[in-house]
Amino acid sequence: MGSISLNGIRKSFGETEVLKDINLDIKDGEFLILIGPSGCGKSTLMNLIAGLEDLTGGEIVIDGNDVSQESPKDRDIAMVFQSYALYPTMNVARNICFGLEMSKMPKEEQEVILKKVSSLLQIDHLLDRKPGQLSGGQRQRVAMGRALARSPKVFLFDEPLSNLDAKLRVEMRTEIKKLHQRIGTTIVYVTHDQIEAMTLADRIAVLKDGELQQVGTPYEIYNDPVSHFVADFMGSPGMNFIECIVKDENLIVESGGKKYELSIPCKEALNNSKLDVVMLGIRPEMLTEIQPSVEKNAYIHKVKFDVEVLEPMGADTVAIGQWNGNEVMARLSPESGNTAGKGFDLQVDTSKAILFDPNSGLRIR
Amino acid sequence: MMNNYKLTNFNFGRAFIYLILAFFAFIYLAPLYVMFTTSLKDIEEIRSGNLMALPIDPTLYAWKKAWSSACTGSECEGLAPYFWNSVRIVFPAVIISTILGAFNGYALAKWKFKGSDLLFGAQLFGCFIPFQVILLPMAKLLGSLGLANTVTGLVLVHVIYGVAFTTLFFRNYYVGIPTELVKAAKLDGASFLKIFRHIFIPLSTPIFVVTIIWQFTQIWNDFLFGVVYSGSGTQPITVALNNLVNTSVGGKEYNVDMAAAIIAAMPTLVVYVIAGKYFVKGLTAGAVKG
Numbered sequence: 001m002g003s004i005s006l007n008g009i010r011k012s013f014g015e016t017e018v019l020k021d022i023n024l025d026i027k028d029g030e031f032l033i034l035i036g037p038s039g040c041g042k043s044t045l046m047n048l049i050a051g052l053e054d055l056t057g058g059e060i061v062i063d064g065n066d067v068s069q070e071s072p073k074d075r076d077i078a079m080v081f082q083s084y085a086l087y088p089t090m091n092v093a094r095n096i097c098f099g100l101e102m103s104k105m106p107k108e109e110q111e112v113i114l115k116k117v118s119s120l121l122q123i124d125h126l127l128d129r130k131p132g133q134l135s136g137g138q139r140q141r142v143a144m145g146r147a148l149a150r151s152p153k154v155f156l157f158d159e160p161l162s163n164l165d166a167k168l169r170v171e172m173r174t175e176i177k178k179l180h181q182r183i184g185t186t187i188v189y190v191t192h193d194q195i196e197a198m199t200l201a202d203r204i205a206v207l208k209d210g211e212l213q214q215v216g217t218p219y220e221i222y223n224d225p226v227s228h229f230v231a232d233f234m235g236s237p238g239m240n241f242i243e244c245i246v247k248d249e250n251l252i253v254e255s256g257g258k259k260y261e262l263s264i265p266c267k268e269a270l271n272n273s274k275l276d277v278v279m280l281g282i283r284p285e286m287l288t289e290i291q292p293s294v295e296k297n298a299y300i301h302k303v304k305f306d307v308e309v310l311e312p313m314g315a316d317t318v319a320i321g322q323w324n325g326n327e328v329m330a331r332l333s334p335e336s337g338n339t340a341g342k343g344f345d346l347q348v349d350t351s352k353a354i355l356f357d358p359n360s361g362l363r364i365r
Numbered sequence: 366m367m368n369n370y371k372l373t374n375f376n377f378g379r380a381f382i383y384l385i386l387a388f389f390a391f392i393y394l395a396p397l398y399v400m401f402t403t404s405l406k407d408i409e410e411i412r413s414g415n416l417m418a419l420p421i422d423p424t425l426y427a428w429k430k431a432w433s434s435a436c437t438g439s440e441c442e443g444l445a446p447y448f449w450n451s452v453r454i455v456f457p458a459v460i461i462s463t464i465l466g467a468f469n470g471y472a473l474a475k476w477k478f479k480g481s482d483l484l485f486g487a488q489l490f491g492c493f494i495p496f497q498v499i500l501l502p503m504a505k506l507l508g509s510l511g512l513a514n515t516v517t518g519l520v521l522v523h524v525i526y527g528v529a530f531t532t533l534f535f536r537n538y539y540v541g542i543p544t545e546l547v548k549a550a551k552l553d554g555a556s557f558l559k560i561f562r563h564i565f566i567p568l569s570t571p572i573f574v575v576t577i578i579w580q581f582t583q584i585w586n587d588f589l590f591g592v593v594y595s596g597s598g599t600q601p602i603t604v605a606l607n608n609l610v611n612t613s614v615g616g617k618e619y620n621v622d623m624a625a626a627i628i629a630a631m632p633t634l635v636v637y638v639i640a641g642k643y644f645v646k647g648l649t650a651g652a653v654k655g
Binding site: 047050052071072073077078079081082083085086087088089090098099102103146150 | 543545546548549550551552553554555559563564567568
């Protein structure tokens with residue numbers, strides 16, 4: 001069991017308000033990702049859940065019990081730190097068992113747990129080593145082992161992969177996901193890496209300036225963002241934003257020296273907003289080379305595109321040009337990327353395009 | 366890069382550097398040489414011979430006398446009893462002030478509370494208080510505690526005076542240890558004391574060595590507190606050495622004076638030789654790699 005309710009959480013450091021009225025329910029067994037730019041308060045929120053900082057207001061409820069005033073050790077929570085925070089003078093075995101030792105568990109039981117955890121994480125052969133003798137990935141495993149050993153109600157991960165190199169990060173990401181599927185314990189995971197968020201989460205909570213922007217599944221966050229900020233934060237390469245003039249429910253786009261009228265799905269909302277200029281949001285993967293197999297419909301457009309920069313990424317090539325003076329990225333196949341240049345024929349699919357109010361940054365819907 | 370240098374080639378700049386180094390080494394070592402050779406000569410040879418000459422007929426007479434029978438004022442028991450006085454003062458004072466400093470430093474570095482930085486600043490101020498300023502108030506305090514002229518009283522004085530330094534050393538060392546270790550240990554259920562014992566103490570060898578050397582040297586070499594707060598039977602060796610040199614029965618025995626001075630300085634030299642490399646290491650040790 002490990003459900004968490006955050007009710008009206010507030011936290012200030014002196015005059016600075018770091019968290020402003022956070023309300024969030026995390027279900028038992030859920031993998032929740034807290035994401036946001038640095039300084040948004042996500043690590044503070046995690047420290048509050050762990051009990052390492054005191055609340056300024058609100059309450060934290062774990063499994064129906066208000067734990068706001070309880071000390072960290074009584075909350076039955078384990079945490080994996082960005083720096084791993086392994087005890088440098090203890091060997092791996094003692095690092096893993098330290099929590100058990102503190103709770104005065106008999107040695108024999110500790111041994112059993114140590115065996116189980118170390119074989120689960122494949123660190124059996126490292127038990128006698130000191131943290132200084134381990135590689136980054138091995139330290140990461142030991143840090144997870146230390147958290148696992150106590151079989152807590154909730155795991156907190158504070159940017160656990162950001163100290164690893166790119167390849168290892170992908171490997172460990174998969175392992176964390178497997179681990180969660182196997183043990184099924186609630187995980188709250190802080191990151192600023194949107195790929196980690198997309199790949200791992202059951203639900204993502206996007207945080208900005210101490211306020212929750214949106215909470216939803218990765219699919220919702222990616223395809224149905226509530227604001228310009230959320231849309232911009234998620235996705236790599238990021239969503240294109242183009243300021244367009246509205247004309248008869250269509251948007252005017254100038255590309256490759258010509259003017260186009262793009263038809264968009266949310267016409268009613270656009271009419272209701274009574275705006276003359278809107279911000280069009282469209283993901284790069286909706287801008288491709290002409291694909292003959294795609295059925296023609298109102299949302300498929302053919303647009304001339306002057307490619308200024310090409311960024312081959314292997315699996316696909318990002319072509320960068322301009323629409324209405326705003327930078328636009330298109331995602332082409334490597335083959336068409338090779339031939340792309342001035343006046344390239346671009347297929348634009350607006351079926352998933354979304355609109356924002358250019359002043360407030362909020363969705364028009 | 367090194368391969369481009371031909372170290373074997375004669376080079377005037379380099380020769381000049383070595384010459385200067387040798388010159389200063391000589392200046393620093395000459396007094397020790399004179400003390401040591403003089404202590405092995407008899408008084409006739411000192412009067413007639415050359416200061417820098419090696420002893421013709423080396424003898425341990427001066428060392429024996431300095432240790433066990435030279436007069437320090439009216440007593441003529443040598444330095445031995447005062448040497449043990451110093452030992453009885455130094456060991457407890459070093460141990461207590463180091464332990465207190467370690468606790469203070471740990472709390473000030475890792476368990477910040479309201480006003481903890483101010484408190485640290487105030488403690489730091491203690492490092493800059495001259496000995497002379499506290500002589501009278503301290504004498505009053507020792508008197509009212511009934512500790513005047515006792516070894517315990519001197520231990521107390523050195524502990525109080527030393528805590529400012531030991532706290533500074535430990536606090537600055539512990540600031541370099543990642544706070545996440547404390548957080549992790551808190552979540553593991555460890556208390557203030559258990560975190561200190563299981564995580565911080567094992568990391569502290571270098572800073573313990575630095576503090577112990579520092580405190581040992583300060584307290585062993587102290588003269589002012591020793592001369593002010595000790596009684597006739599509790600004087601430390603520095604005070605006894607002064608008395609020995611200033612007591613003249615008959616002619617001045619330079620060889621005994623020199624032997625006595627070396628005896629008084631020996632323990633700090635020994636501590637440096639044994640633990641010196643840790644001292645340098647501890648002073649330069651940065652954050653702990655985890």
